[in-house]
Amino acid sequence: MLHRTIHLFRKELRLHDNPVLLAALESSAALYPVYILDRAFLTSSMHIGALRWHFLLQSLEDLHKNLCQLGSCLLVIQGEYETVLRDHIQKWNITQVTLSAEMEPFYKEMEASIQRLGAELGFEVLSLVGHSLYDTQRILDLNGGSPPLTYKRFLHILSLLGDPEVPVRNLTAEDFQRCRAPDPDLAECYRVPLPVDLKISPESLSPWRGGETEGLQRLEQHLTDQGWVTSFTKPRTIPNSLLPSTTGLSPYFSMGCLSVRTFFYRLSNIYAQAKHHSLPPVSLQGQLLWREFFYTVASATPNFTQMAGNPICLQICWYKDAERLHKWKTAQTGFPWIDAIMTQLRQEGWIHHLARHAVACFLTRGHLWISWEEGMKVFEELLLDADYSINAGNWMWLSASAFFHQYTRIFCPVHFGKRTDPQGNYIRKYLPILKNFPSKYIYEPWTASEDEQKQAGCIIGQDYPFPMVNHKEASDHNLQLMKQVREEQHRTAQLTRDDADDPMEIKVKLDRSEENISKRKVARMTE
DNA sequence: GACGAGGTTGACAAT
DNA sequence: AATTGTCAACCTCGT
Numbered sequence: 001m002l003h004r005t006i007h008l009f010r011k012e013l014r015l016h017d018n019p020v021l022l023a024a025l026e027s028s029a030a031l032y033p034v035y036i037l038d039r040a041f042l043t044s045s046m047h048i049g050a051l052r053w054h055f056l057l058q059s060l061e062d063l064h065k066n067l068c069q070l071g072s073c074l075l076v077i078q079g080e081y082e083t084v085l086r087d088h089i090q091k092w093n094i095t096q097v098t099l100s101a102e103m104e105p106f107y108k109e110m111e112a113s114i115q116r117l118g119a120e121l122g123f124e125v126l127s128l129v130g131h132s133l134y135d136t137q138r139i140l141d142l143n144g145g146s147p148p149l150t151y152k153r154f155l156h157i158l159s160l161l162g163d164p165e166v167p168v169r170n171l172t173a174e175d176f177q178r179c180r181a182p183d184p185d186l187a188e189c190y191r192v193p194l195p196v197d198l199k200i201s202p203e204s205l206s207p208w209r210g211g212e213t214e215g216l217q218r219l220e221q222h223l224t225d226q227g228w229v230t231s232f233t234k235p236r237t238i239p240n241s242l243l244p245s246t247t248g249l250s251p252y253f254s255m256g257c258l259s260v261r262t263f264f265y266r267l268s269n270i271y272a273q274a275k276h277h278s279l280p281p282v283s284l285q286g287q288l289l290w291r292e293f294f295y296t297v298a299s300a301t302p303n304f305t306q307m308a309g310n311p312i313c314l315q316i317c318w319y320k321d322a323e324r325l326h327k328w329k330t331a332q333t334g335f336p337w338i339d340a341i342m343t344q345l346r347q348e349g350w351i352h353h354l355a356r357h358a359v360a361c362f363l364t365r366g367h368l369w370i371s372w373e374e375g376m377k378v379f380e381e382l383l384l385d386a387d388y389s390i391n392a393g394n395w396m397w398l399s400a401s402a403f404f405h406q407y408t409r410i411f412c413p414v415h416f417g418k419r420t421d422p423q424g425n426y427i428r429k430y431l432p433i434l435k436n437f438p439s440k441y442i443y444e445p446w447t448a449s450e451d452e453q454k455q456a457g458c459i460i461g462q463d464y465p466f467p468m469v470n471h472k473e474a475s476d477h478n479l480q481l482m483k484q485v486r487e488e489q490h491r492t493a494q495l496t497r498d499d500a501d502d503p504m505e506i507k508v509k510l511d512r513s514e515e516n517i518s519k520r521k522v523a524r525m526t527e
Numbered sequence: 528g529a530c531g532a533g534g535t536t537g538a539c540a541a542t
Numbered sequence: 543a544a545t546t547g548t549c550a551a552c553c554t555c556g557t
Binding site for chain 3: 483
Binding site for chain 1: 535
């Protein structure tokens with residue numbers, strides 16, 4: 001008995017290594033490839049910004065083209081997903097809905113409600129993991145039900161599991177010929193919309209173009225240089241080169257235009273042919289495993305993307321400062337290195353990993369003492385590769401809220417960028433107002449004399465802001481704050497342990513210690 | 528329980 | 543110039 005199937009694309013916007021799409025083709029007499037463009041859902045659950053809309057629409061357009069080549073097409077249906085499904089299931093006599101399994105709570109919820117709909121309307125639901133190397137549940141099981149919280153431990157568990165699933169075979173025109181494709185006039189009716197149709201600005205300065213085709217091309221480009229692949233060590237890549245020093249494949253993995261399993265095995269093959277190659281955590285495969293690490297921890301940690309109620313996250317009373325947050329977000333901190341990064345982020349939707357570290361440290365424990373959740377939201381909106389687990393995980397890392405604890409290591413907004421770009425070419429590119437400053441002032445233009453500023457055609461305080469904080473003072477102050485937070489946390493943990501059998505007693509003591517914290521806070525404020 | 532090692536990528540000085 | 547060591551106000555985990 002063959003199905004009449006809707007294959008619901010969500011993140012896996014590709015035809016290569018798509019296990020659930022293959023399963024759909026093999027079990028169906030008719031297949032409707034559908035993307036439901038649920039704007040309310042995408043905006044509220046993923047906070048996607050204009051550049052990400054562009055990237056998504058380009059990816060859909062590419063998917064449509066690739067489907068057409070195999071004799072099918074993509075139907076992009078706009079509307080609330082449950083309503084859309086309800087309408088079309090009856091209209092098309094659907095007996096099966098297939099979709100890739102995802103780990104984000106909002107995607108899980110979507111799958112659950114599709115399951116309920118299936119029970120009500122009488123269709124089957126098939127979902128398979130395709131977005132990560134492993135089924136994260138297996139990693140959790142092997143670690144005794146809880147996620148491994150260090151990378152080393154994580155690698156150890158993986159060594160017990162063996163290699164990840166191999167990619168499934170490529171789809172061919174024959175696969176699609178066996179299933180009836182949607183009518184051509186249906187395809188006409190459900191075209192991929194243009195940015196203007198969604199009232200998104202038609203222009204984008206991003207050099208990243210969405211889609212499987214583009215992703216595969218970039219992948220091939222990078223894999224041709226075997227020496228580069230085998231010697232890749234992440235910390236040695238340059239955050240402020242004018243062209244990306246890393247692969248720049250993250251947006252494609254994030255949207256599923258590229259399969260991580262495909263990349264993993266391509267790398268394995270290259271490693272196998274080489275005498276030496278770098279290893280995790282710094283190797284290219286190591287980067288894929290970092291992704292997997294955060295997926296695993298996120299899948300088993302409640303409230304992973306927030307501080308409150310998140311058991312692995314240090315509880316910190318961050319400042320609420322809308323004005324400073326806004327200046328950080330809009331590249332007006334007065335530190336050219338920070339502002340250049342934030343400008344590249346806004347214009348192109350991608351910045352180097354270490355550049356992310358620099359601005360994240362600056363916003364949180366380094367200088368502004370503003371919650372990592374605020375930074376995470378900005379990245380989520382602006383980064384093409386924004387990913388639920390990786391984004392939150394790295395923000396906790398950088399703010400020393402989880403995973404990483406050496407909070408005395410603070411990225412200096414003046415010196416850090418200088419090492420790899422002493423002339424400040426990166427700053428000159430993204431902050432043209434500073435283009436003519438002499439190199440010795442480019443990272444701290446406020447130290448130039450008035451004459452020198454006039455000469456450079458940029459008066460600090462007028463054309464470009466003064467630095468919003470004194471970085472020595474701010475970072476020293478924050479070190480004190482962080483020390484207090486940790487002492488406090490240590491004490492609370494102690495209390496909780498001592499009175500483990502007496503819940504009431506714990507509550508009383510905790511309340512008291514919270515009172516003490518706030519008292520001290522008041523004392524600090526009035527100092 | 529004390530102790531030491533290790534932790535994906537800090538700054539700075541000395542070689 | 544590039545590597546190495548020190549400083550350090552780190553925490554967690556294993557022996």
